[in-house]
Amino acid sequence: MSARTSIRHPDLGSAPIMTKRAWWLVVLNFVLPGSAQVLAGNRRLGRFGLGMTLTLLALAVVVGVVYTLWPAVALTVFTNSIGLWAAALLLAFSGVVWLILSLDTLRLVRLVRATPKARPIIAGLATVLMVGVVGTAGYGAYVATTASGFLSSVFVAGPTEPPSDGRYNILLLGGDAGPDREGLRPDSISVVSIDAETGQASMIGLPRNLEDVPFSAGPLADLYPEGYGSIDGCEVSACMLNSIYTEVEVKSPEMYPDAVDSGSEPGIEGMRDAAQGVTGLTIQYYVLIDMQGFSDLVDALGGVDINVAERLPIGGDENLDEVEGWIEAGPQQMDGYTATWYARSRHSTSDYDRIVRQRQLQEAILQQFSPANVLTKFQGIAEAGSQVIKTDVPQSMLGYFADLGSKTKTLPVGHVDLTPPAVDPEDPDYEQIRALITEALAAASAPAEPAS
Known part of the structure; x- marks a missing residue:
């Protein structure tokens, strides 16, 4: 008697044979859905299940090959709404078919x-x-x-920008609205410059108290031809780099009438013109992180590991009165609240120390952003991210940047800090600043010398 015959027409009176048959059907249904029905049940249902199974296996092989050979293509498909909805419908349909096949297998088993x-x-x-x-x-x-909804809410459907001199330059703003402030004021300002081929990244930290800030061509350059506030002052209390957002957004949003339609804000466009003027780089995109909601994102990720160099106060004033607590020196796994204060704490240290801490925090989060923790905590990350992050990076570029980011994580990140003694924020030499940046980026992109 053949195995197929014994499975379809078993000896119903033999408990050992029926037990062995039951094990075979359950395992076959799991390994190759549809095969149990072909052997012991409704062949039409079995052939349908087998066809679906083999189709899914073929699609998985194709996706694996495409990801191996052209990762940006595969990532692009799965970072746009159409691709994600197609995947969702396919998975939901497959789940329903698997459920039907499994219930039918339990019937065929005859326990x-x-x-x-x-x-x-x-x-x-x-x-x-x-x-x-x-x-x-x-x-x-x-x-x-959920990913489709998150990506649609955060990323725009705008045109893509080409690299400039072989690099993508992204303005990172850490915004803190604060109850005592008129509008949002960026407390963390940096430019990430990424080699468009190798993924090598350099972070350029811009002190928020830079004065006489120059602008790239645009309305602010016309209004302040000698630098921000250098002639007759400005429209806000302090004419420093981080005040530009407030002035444009609150006082003169008409300077950038097309900003909102482009997925941006007038204040952000003013900051972009300022960053371009300071660095001499073309800045294609920006990312704004709301520091008031930043702690939710860190908590959603499960915390962040930081090696704290020196003890820092949580809260308090310049005299360290009414301090709510302390962040102790040494290795720390920080929750969102602690990580936010690690980035914001300003008393007992300088603004330049804050720049270093903020950069350290950004790098730690990027390194700890892995597929494993994103998938296991996806709902919380998506909910927090849609409230925390604002950007004009188009959704069509996500696959490319995801592929580029995977290269970035394997390389050391370069740093260019425009802080004393190299740069005096009260009397900056912007030609010198641009020369420092050009030299640092050229050195970072240069091929490594072969070992002697």
Whole structure:
């Protein structure tokens, strides 16, 4: 008697044969959905299940090959709404078919014919496998639809920008609205310059108290031809780099009438013109992180590991009165609240120390942003990210930047800090600043010398 015959037409009176048959059907349904029906049940349903299974396997192979050879293409497909919704529908459909096949397999098993001791084990295994497979498909569909909504809410559908001199330059702003401030004022300002081919990144920290800031061509350059506030002052109390956002956004938003339609804000466009004027770089995109919601993002990631160089106060004033607590020196796993104060704490240290800490925090989060913690904590990350992050990076560029970012994580990050003694924020030499940046970026992009 053939195996196929014994599975389709078994000896119903033999408990050992029915037990062995039950194990085979349960395992076959898990390994190759549809095969159990082909061998022992409705062949039409089985052929449909096998066709779906083989199609999914073929798609997985194709995706794997494309990701291996052209990772940016695969990432582009799965970072746009159409691709994510297609994946969600496919996973949801597959989950429903797997559920039907699993329930039908349980029917075909005929547990009452198996040995009494084996029945609960077979039923338990079949149930666990069914819940695992169907639940995984359902969760995958949920992640895909949630990701589509998150990406659509954060990233714009605008045109892509080409690299400038082989690099993408992104303005990073850490915004702190604060109850005692008129509008938002960026407390953290930096430019990340990324080699468009190698992914090598350099972070340029811009002190928020830079004075006489020059602007690239635009309305602010026309209004302040000798630098921000250098002739007749400005429209806000302090004519420093981080005041430009407030002046434009609150006082003169008409300077940039197309900003909102482009996925930006007038204040951000003013900061972009200032950063371009300071660095001499073309800045294609910006990312604004709301520091008031930043702690939610860190908590969603499960915290961040930081090696604290010196003890820092949480809260308090310049006399360290009414301090709420302390961040102790040494290795720390910080929650969102602590990480936010690590970035913001200003008493007992200088603004330039804050720049270093903020950069350290940014790098730590980027390094700890892995597929594993993103998938396991996806809902919290998506909810926090949509409230915390604002950017004009187009959704069509996400695949490219994700691929580039995977290269960046394997390389050391260069740093250009425009702080004393190299730069005097009260009397900066902007030609010298641009020369420092040009030299640092050229050195970072130069091929490594072969070992002697």
